[in-house]
Amino acid sequence: MPTFQENLERYADLLVRVGVNLQPGGKLQLNAPIDAADLARLIAKKAYEAGALVVDVRYSDPLLARATYEAASDAALDYFPAWGAEESLHKIEEGYAYLSLTGSDPDVLAGVDPTRIARSSKAYGLGMKRVADLMSASAVNWSVAGIATPGWARKVFPDLEVDEAVAKLWEAIFTVSRADVDDPVTAWREHTATLRRVVDHLNERRYDALHFTGTDTDLTVGLADNHIWAGGSEVAQTGIEAVPNIPTDEAFTAPHRDRVNGHVRATKPLSVRGTLVEDIRVRFENGRVVEATASRGQDTFVQLLDTDEGARHLGEIALVAASAPVARTGVLFYNTLFDENAASHIALGRAYSINVEGGLDAMAASGANDSLIHVDWMIGSADMNVDGIREDGTTEPVMRAGEWAF
């Protein structure tokens, strides 16, 4: 059995070679919480060994963000410098790959006034809108992966000593990321080929809508005109094929912002800005959330819906087999990157322009949604059925009892 250090090295190598598929002479921006310094250094080493011209590491600090939300004036929360997006735009123009590590304590912002967080997020979202648009259009390769931190591990395994919890969380990350096998790069090649077959089938069938049925759920999700299913690896505008999310087990596309009807319940809790929102139930009418309840965190959830006009419409529908590795671990990660691969899900807010033919410019006309937010939440389960509805009204099974049915 490989040691922890061996697994960590394989993982770093996987993120560089598969996650962003860094080329010789390539430029890399690595975003990492300060807790992830060990892994960040290892990734920098692997990237330079792969021939990187520059690895620019940007450390973030969730506790600093918390201190800011608590102490900053309203003017400070609203502040975003006029030149704040310039460096990112330079980097995108030069084809930098972006690798981001996520793994903060999901509760790090618990108790902070959510209106203050929303205020700051909105200022940042507005200031960085062009960058987010380019990223969602895959102007450059980007990838997001996990890092086990004490704060996160404590949340996932509250009954273990913290060292044990961190070790166990790393083990889970390595497993669902397929990093603990002999040859992770080959394993990923096979895995993305499998997802490619699903995506190709769905693109070939060109469904007008999907119909979800299951416990407390009867939802029809119209798909955007000229929608494109994506999943697994993706070819960025740089021409380089890479994997935006590690792990990833989803096939996803853009819903039509005005053609979603029915009701749906969340099958997992959702962590919104530090608040856990439980038992979400939502009703859609003509694409818009007209009713939303939760047994816990309802205020926070409604605040999220009120971020802007697009926040009450869907920007993503994603299908995940109930037998995917994240589901098999049985672990609730309290982190979307992982939990979204445990179940089929929908996202409120911004659609990805890669999910529409013609990209960014064609989104509005195709009915793809726009918003400052993009928040995924799980609706899938082992009792979920999904049918594809074709233009002529005929239906075909897509999933049965949570598994692919074609």
Place this chain on the structure above:
Amino acid sequence: MPTFQENLERYADLLVRVGVNLQPGGKLQLNAPIDAADLARLIAKKAYEAGALVVDVRYSDPLLARATYEAASDAALDYFPAWGAEESLHKIEEGYAYLSLTGSDPDVLAGVDPTRIARSSKAYGLGMKRVADLMSASAVNWSVAGIATPGWARKVFPDLEVDEAVAKLWEAIFTVSRADVDDPVTAWREHTATLRRVVDHLNERRYDALHFTGTDTDLTVGLADNHIWAGGSEVAQTGIEAVPNIPTDEAFTAPHRDRVNGHVRATKPLSVRGTLVEDIRVRFENGRVVEATASRGQDTFVQLLDTDEGARHLGEIALVAASAPVARTGVLFYNTLFDENAASHIALGRAYSINVEGGLDAMAASGANDSLIHVDWMIGSADMNVDGIREDGTTEPVMRAGEWAF
């Protein structure tokens, strides 16, 4: 006696209110090693409480830098992006204050090929030249202060357990930074007034040169034409008075690059890019180092001298009373910010444009030196005498046995 946490809060407050003297609505960039996250958060809090509009924290990681020097290609070491200085130039234009925390393990780069470090430093120095020029001309307020880290504390107190060493190093930092008194802000007001009297006296006397005599030292340092002595607080081009170094006990000015003659020995070891250089002895002829030896680290020191043409000339001469607090602690900090306040010192390399009338544009004509480097090393001791030589050749005592003599 105040607790550690109380001292840390006073220290954070001191750095914000005295170090950069942040104004309501002010903008702050805080540069901190990831080890300094606790203090960084506290400083952000104090800054926002003082009315900051934005606190932009940039975390650095010395071990990441080490990984880069070890694994990066030569092309990567030489790389600096064309737009790399833009953000700093925006910030300077907008009057951001810069607060930097220093406290890495002095040996963190030990064993790394110094030519690789020099290569990378040179690329950075060239790319950021305009920014460094503006900073040295006090275009905005900036301040540098210390942070006790385990790696640094182990070096300073090798015989103590690491926790004890860190506690003791903090104690020393608080003491020499005058942060552990009841009212640090008032203590600093008095301290900078004392330094102001020294600086005013030296500016009034307008010496042509200083003559240093002591053990193994007989050195005449010609001063730049129209030189200006500075020390303690400084009024930046923003009009705001602040303190560039905490602690600071020096009065300093610009030597004439071509009028330094004689020999001098270092009275303390010098840490250069992770290598400790000991027993430096140097001979100057017409301003240029023509002979340089060291009992340890001589290669590293000579490499430093060969960075560029200006690296063999002096850019600073600084006078410090042998009774200053850093000297009184008896601690060798292995960190210039602290050790330079234990003794009179000289710096190889770039002069500060604030030390010449007319500033940046007047430097070359005044004989002030330019270089990519600025490295201070200690020549003062309790047996050092310093005389001021006036234009007419008469001399006056400036220091006797290491203490002010006027």
